[in-house]
Amino acid sequence: xxxxxxxxxxxxxxxxxxxxxxxxxxxxxxxxxxxxxxxxxxxxxxxxxxxxxxxxxxxxxxxxxxxxxxxxxxxxxxxxxxxxxxxxxxxxxxxxxxxxxxxxxxxxxxxxxxxxxxxxxxxxxxxxxxxxxxxxxxxxxxxxxxxxxxxxxxxxxxxxxxxxxxxxxxxxxxxxxxxxxxxxxxxxxxxxxxxxxxxxxxxxxxxxxxxxxxxxxxxxxxxxxxxxxxxxxxxxxxxxxxxxxxxxxxxxxxxxxxxxxxxxxxxxxxxxxxxxxxxxxxxxxxxxxxxxxxxxxxxxxxxxxxxxxxxxxxxxxxxxxxxxxxxxxxxxxxxxxxxxxxxxxxxxxxxxxxxxxxxxxxxxxxxxxxxxxxxxxxxxxxxxxxxxxxxxxxxxxxxxxxxxxxxxxxxxxxxxxxxxxxxxxxxxxxxxxxxxxxxxxxxxxxxxxxxxxxxxxxxxxxxxxxxxxxxxxxxxxxxxxxxxxxxxxxxxxxxxxxxxxxxxxxxxxxxxxxxxxxxxxxxxxxxxxxxxxxxxxxxxxxxxxxxxxxxxxxxxxxxxxxxxxxxxxxxxxxxxxxxxxxxxxxxxxxxxxxxxxxxxxxxxxxxxxxxxxxxxxxxxxxxxxxxxxxxxxxxxxxxxxxxxxxxxxxxxxxxxxxxxxxxxxxxxxxxxxxxxxxxxxxxxxxxxxxxxxxxxxxxxxxxxxxxxxxxxxxxxxxxxxxxxxxxxxxxxxxxxxxxxxxxxxxxxxxxxxxxxxxxxxxxxxxxxxxxxxxxxxxxxxxxxxxxxxxxxxxxxxxxxxxxxxxxxxxxxxxxxxxxxxxxxxxxxxxxxxxxxxxxxx
Numbered sequence: 001x002x003x004x005x006x007x008x009x010x011x012x013x014x015x016x017x018x019x020x021x022x023x024x025x026x027x028x029x030x031x032x033x034x035x036x037x038x039x040x041x042x043x044x045x046x047x048x049x050x051x052x053x054x055x056x057x058x059x060x061x062x063x064x065x066x067x068x069x070x071x072x073x074x075x076x077x078x079x080x081x082x083x084x085x086x087x088x089x090x091x092x093x094x095x096x097x098x099x100x101x102x103x104x105x106x107x108x109x110x111x112x113x114x115x116x117x118x119x120x121x122x123x124x125x126x127x128x129x130x131x132x133x134x135x136x137x138x139x140x141x142x143x144x145x146x147x148x149x150x151x152x153x154x155x156x157x158x159x160x161x162x163x164x165x166x167x168x169x170x171x172x173x174x175x176x177x178x179x180x181x182x183x184x185x186x187x188x189x190x191x192x193x194x195x196x197x198x199x200x201x202x203x204x205x206x207x208x209x210x211x212x213x214x215x216x217x218x219x220x221x222x223x224x225x226x227x228x229x230x231x232x233x234x235x236x237x238x239x240x241x242x243x244x245x246x247x248x249x250x251x252x253x254x255x256x257x258x259x260x261x262x263x264x265x266x267x268x269x270x271x272x273x274x275x276x277x278x279x280x281x282x283x284x285x286x287x288x289x290x291x292x293x294x295x296x297x298x299x300x301x302x303x304x305x306x307x308x309x310x311x312x313x314x315x316x317x318x319x320x321x322x323x324x325x326x327x328x329x330x331x332x333x334x335x336x337x338x339x340x341x342x343x344x345x346x347x348x349x350x351x352x353x354x355x356x357x358x359x360x361x362x363x364x365x366x367x368x369x370x371x372x373x374x375x376x377x378x379x380x381x382x383x384x385x386x387x388x389x390x391x392x393x394x395x396x397x398x399x400x401x402x403x404x405x406x407x408x409x410x411x412x413x414x415x416x417x418x419x420x421x422x423x424x425x426x427x428x429x430x431x432x433x434x435x436x437x438x439x440x441x442x443x444x445x446x447x448x449x450x451x452x453x454x455x456x457x458x459x460x461x462x463x464x465x466x467x468x469x470x471x472x473x474x475x476x477x478x479x480x481x482x483x484x485x486x487x488x489x490x491x492x493x494x495x496x497x498x499x500x501x502x503x504x505x506x507x508x509x510x511x512x513x514x515x516x517x518x519x520x521x522x523x524x525x526x527x528x529x530x531x532x533x534x535x536x537x538x539x540x541x542x543x544x545x546x547x548x549x550x551x552x553x554x555x556x557x558x559x560x561x562x563x564x565x566x567x568x569x570x571x572x573x574x575x576x577x578x579x580x581x582x583x584x585x586x587x588x589x590x591x592x593x594x595x596x597x598x599x600x601x602x603x604x605x606x607x608x609x610x611x612x613x614x615x616x617x618x619x620x621x622x623x624x625x626x627x628x629x630x631x632x633x634x635x636x637x638x639x640x641x642x643x644x645x646x647x648x649x650x651x652x653x654x655x656x657x658x659x660x661x662x663x664x665x666x667x668x669x670x671x672x673x674x675x676x677x678x679x680x681x682x683x684x685x686x687x688x689x690x691x692x693x694x695x696x697x698x699x700x701x702x703x704x705x706x707x708x709x710x711x712x713x714x715x716x717x718x719x720x721x722x723x724x725x726x727x728x729x730x731x732x733x734x735x736x737x738x739x740x741x742x743x744x745x746x747x748x749x750x751x752x753x754x755x756x757x758x759x760x761x762x763x764x765x766x767x768x769x770x771x772x773x774x775x776x777x778x779x780x781x782x783x784x785x786x787x788x789x790x791x792x793x794x795x796x797x798x799x800x801x802x803x804x805x806x807x808x809x810x811x812x813x814x815x816x817x818x819x820x821x822x823x824x825x826x827x828x829x830x831x832x833x834x835x836x837x838x839x840x841x
Contacts, residue, residue, distance in 0.1 A: 750784025
C-alpha cells in the first residue's frame with residue numbers, strides 16, 4: 001500500500017503575511033507607550049502575579065476545531081481586564097506576551113502557528129492598552145472607567161479575531177457563512193461573559209480586599225461544579241452520538257452504502273483526519289479498505305496509518321492506540337514517518353472471530369490528541385459496526401444464495417431466467433440472444449458407482465471448465481441436476497452452434513481426480529431469440545428439448561427446430577393413450593428373423609412392438625417406449641412383449657423346430673429385483689424352455705460403469721435365459737469388459753455394419769468385435785445387414801448370425817410363417833431338418 005503524502009505545509013506559510021503586520025503593529029504601539037507613559041513598567045511583583053494569572057488562563061482553554069485547525073477561547077479576558085486597570089502598559093504587554101509564548105511552546109505548536117498566536121496576542125494587548133492609557137485616570141467606581149475597559153476589551157477581541165479569519169481564508173479558502181458563525185459567535189459570547197465577570201471582580205476588589213477570598217471560594221466552587229457538569233455532559237454526548245450512529249446504521253439500506261454512513265459518522269464523532277474500515281479478504285468477499293477524510297466528499301482508498309498497525313490488531317484481536325496520551329508504543333516511529341500524530345485501531349468481531357478493523361487517525365487540531373475516552377468510545381462503536389457489517393454481508397450472502405447454485409456457485413435457474421428476460425427485452429440489430437444448454441451424460445452412473453461426492457466433483461469441474469472457456473460476456477449457470485446453461489448475445493445462429501460445439505469439446509476432456517480418471521460425455525441443445533422464443537421459459541424449455549434430441553445425433557449438438565417440440569408435445573399426449581392401448585390390446589408384436597450368415601438358416605426372431613394409434617397413426621417405438629419409461633408403464637409394456645413372444649414361441653410349428661425369441665429390455669428393468677421371478681413365471685405359464693428366450697440389453701444399460709445391473713443379470717442367467725448385449729460399439733466400453741459379463745451374445749450396432757463396405761474403420765471395429773467375442777465364447781449377431789457386399793464381408797471375418805432388411809423386415813406373426821415358407825429352398829429340405837433360406841433383396 002503506498003504511503004500517503006503528508007498534508008502540505010506550504011499553504012500554512014501564508015500566515016506569515018498576517019503575522020508580520022501584527023508584530024509591526026504590536027511593536028509600534030508598545031514603543032509609543034513606553035516613550036509617552038510616565039511610569040511604563042511599575043511594580044514587577046504585581047507583574048509576576050499577573051503573569052501567573054495569564055499563564056493559568058492559557059491552561060484553561062476552550063478549544064474549537066474547524067477543519068484541520070484548532071482555535072482557542074479562554075478565561076484570559078478576566079485577568080486581562082484586571083491587568084488593564086492595575087498594571088502599567090509595558091508590564092501588562094510583556095506579561096501577556098510571555099504567558100502566550102510559554103503556553104503555546106508547551107503545546108508544541110509549529111513555528112508558523114506559534115509566532116502568529118504570539119503576534120496576535122501582542123497586537124490585541126497593545127491596542128487595548130493604548131485605549132485604556134488614553135482614557136486617563138481610572139476609578140473602579142466610575143462608569144467612565146467601565147466603558148473604557150469594555151471598549152479596550154472589545155477592541156482586543158476584534159483585533160485578535162480578524163487575523164484569525166484572514167489566516168483561515170489564506171490557508172484553507174473562503175469560509176462559508178455557517179463556518180464563519182461557528183468560528184466567531186462562541187468567542188464573542190465567551191468574551192462578553194468574561195468581560196462582565198471581570199468588571200464585577202474589579203468592583204468587588206475596589207470595595208474590599210477581603211472580597212478576593214469570596215471570589216476564590218466562588219471560583220473553586222464553579223470549577224468543581226463545571227467539571228462535574230462537563231463530565232456528565234461528555235457522557236450524555238457520547239451516548240447520544242452512539243445512539244445517533246446506531247440509528248443511522250440501522251436506517252441504512254443493505255445496498256453497499258453502510259461503509260459510507262459508518263465512516264462519515266465515526267470521523268465526525270471522533271473529530272479525526274481519517275476514519276478507516278478494513279475487512280481482509282474472506283471467502284468470496286474481496287478485501288475492503290475505505291476511508292472517510294476531513295476534506296473528502298466520499299470514501300477513498302488512502303489511509304492515515306501503516307498497514308502493520310491494522311495487521312497487528314487483526315492478528316491479536318486487541319485494540320491498539322498510538323499517540324501522546326497513550327505512552328510509548330512500538331509503532332510511534334512508523335506513525336511519525338507516515339505523517340500522522342496519533343491513531344486508535346480497534347478490532348471488529350463477529351462472535352469470537354475478528355473480521356476486520358475500525359480505526360481513526362490524526363485528531364483534528366494541533367493541540368488535540370486522542371485519549372483513553374476516545375479508545376473506549378471507538379470500541380463501543382466497533383461493536384455496532386461489526387453487527388452492521390455482518391448483517392450487510394448476511395443480506396448479501398442471502399441474495400447471492402438466492403441467485404446462485406450452492407454447489408458450483410454458478411447462476412441458478414432463477415437468475416438465468418431473470419437475465420434472459422432482460423436480454424430478450426432489448427432488441428439489438430444484427431445480434432441474437434443464444435441459449436446453450438449442456439446435459440452431462442452418465443452422472444447417475446458416477447453417483448451410483450463412486451458416490452455422490454464424486455458426482456459433485458464432476459459437476460464442479462464442468463462448471464469450472466465452462467467458466468474458463470465461455471466468453472467473458474456470457475452468463476454461465478446451472479439450471480438444475482446435470483444441466484448447465486450458457487447465455488450471451490452473438491452475431492448469428494451459426495456462431496452459437498459453433499460455440500456450443502467448442503464448449504462441449506472442452507467439457508468432454510478427461511477429468512482426473514487423484515488416481516481416478518473419468519470420461520464424461522455431454523450433449524448440447526441450442527436456442528436463440530427471436531427465432532425460437534420471446535421469453536426465458538420458452539427458450540430454456542426448447543433448449544432442453546434440443547439437448548434431449550442431441551443424444552441421438554452423432555455430433556452431440558442440436559439446434560432447436562419445431563419438429564422437436566411437436567414430437568415432445570405428441571409424446572406428452574401419448575401418455576394416457578398408451579395406458580388405454582395396453583388395456584385394450586392396441587399394441588402388436590412384430591418379428592424380425594435372425595439367420596445364420598453361411599447357411600442362411602432361421603435361428604430365431606427379435607420381438608419388436610408396433611403401435612398403430614387411432615388418431616396419430618403409426619407411433620415410433622422410441623416415442624412410446626420413452627413415454628412408458630417416464631410414466632411408470634414400462635413394466636407392463638415389457639411384460640406384454642415377453643408374453644406375446646413366449647406365446648408365439650410355443651405355438652411355432654413350422655419346420656418342426658422351436659422358434660427362439662429375443663426381447664429388448666430397458667436398463668431400468670434391470671433395477672427391478674422382482675423382474676427375474678416374473679420371467680420365470682412367464683416361462684412356466686407358456687411352457688417355454690428358458691434357452692429359447694434371449695433378453696437383449698443395450699450396451700449403455702449393461703456396461704454403465706457400475707455393478708448395479710449385475711445381480712439381475714446373474715439371476716436371469718441362472719434361470720437359463722440367454723443374455724445379449726445390444727447395439728455394441730456405441731458406448732465407450734472396452735471390449736475387455738465383456739469378460740466379466742454373464743452374457744451369451746453380442747449384437748454389433750447397425751451403424752458399423754452398414755459402414756463396413758465404405759469405411760475401413762468400421763470394418764476394423766466389426767472385425768475386432770467378432771474376433772474377441774468368439775475368443776470369449778460369445779455368439780456375434782450383425783444388425784443392419786442390407787447388401788450382399790456387407791454379407792460377404794461379414795462371412796469373411798467369421799461373423800455367425802445376421803439380421804437386416806436383406807433377409808426380412810419385421811413381420812406380423814401371421815406373415816412370418818408365410819415368409820418362412822416362401823424363402824425356403826425346398827430342394828434341400830427334408831422333414832426333419834431346418835430349412836435353408838434364400839436371400840431375396
